Amino acid sequence: MSTLGISVVICVYTEDRWEDILAAVASVRAQTHPALETLVVVDHNATLLDRLGKEYKEDGEVRVLPNAGPRGLSAGRNTGIAASRGEVIAFLDDDAVAERDWLRRFADPYSDPRVLAVGGRAVPVWSSGRRPDWFPEEFDWVVGCSYRGLPHGRVRVRNILGGNASFRRTAFDVVGGFATGIGRDGSKRPMGGEETDLCIRLSRARPDAILLMDDRAVIHHKVPEAREHFGYFRTRTYAEGLSKALVARSVGTEKGLESERHYAGRVLPAGVVRGLRDQLLARPGGARRAGAIVAGVLTAAGGYVVGSLRARRAGTTFEVVRIGAVREGEREDAA
Secondary structure (H helix, E strand, O other), X not given: OOOOOEEEEEEEOOHHHHHHHHHHHHHHHOOOOOOOEEEEEEOOOXXXXXXXXXXXXXXXXXXXXXXXXXXXXXXXXXXXXXXXXOOEEEEEOOOEEEXXXXXXXXXXXXXXXXXXXXXXXXXXXXXXOOOOOOOOHHHHHHHOOXXXXXXXXXXXXXXXXXXXXXXXXXXXXXXXXXXXOOOOOOOOOOOOOHHHHHHHHHHHHOOOOEEEEEEEEEEEEEEOHHHHOHHHHHHXXXXXXXXXXXXXXXXXXXXXXHHHHHHHHHHHHHHHHHHHHXXXXXXXXXXXXXXXXXXXXXXXXXXXXXXXXXXXXXXXXXXXOOHHHOOOOXXXXXX
């Protein structure tokens, strides 16, 4: 068995997910490849920080920390990276549980020193008990999960998905941490894209770097009932368009939209055809799935246009944290 030391970072922000947070931590503690430590980073919520501190006060394997940066997921992750001791840092969403071999699947590829990141598969757990028949698998990223169109097995990818991800520590020495100004920040609009930006910056700085997706590294991601409705679907796809505009501004449109072109040009049209075929075969939801794909594409495109115009007019820039400076409160600007 690999002796690779892996620190696990779980970023949290609300007491509404109390039971989910405890379940996420418990799933890390049950790994066949034991975590070196689990760091629970609380995003500017003093009540939750105090409650979790008491919950794990006597637990030497779990550390509870306040986010040392501005509100948001990127700064929370950067806080966890700076405080961690592992050779590899893994990230798990606060409303997900990992299968027992999750860390072992992450650890194996790091025997190759060129591997700087390994991601896994996120499976949706629908609160209603089953997938809504209108919800296309091609859009499972809307609820933070792996989607139809991703490659199978262990394969090289442009970027990994942030809720089920791991990075070699030296990756952050090369490019700094997650950029603030991209991704979730505690607002009502569900933004994203911070892991895409990081992975593209990493590949540019280290052209020899290998970034992998291994679909055997599995987590089960809870989908609240509120996210099973078309209103959330529309809001999230629009926010994704806004996010992609920020990523493209940060790293350029060529790399920022490279995977998205394949997804929009091949995966989604195939999904529309599949939905219409299902409708002809009298399978439930076929036409609605096809319609949701078209609506999702148009809404995301609209978000991208609006986001691009806003960023250009505002002269938007981003901050990339130098991990060694997190405790010092220093930052460096990155266009």
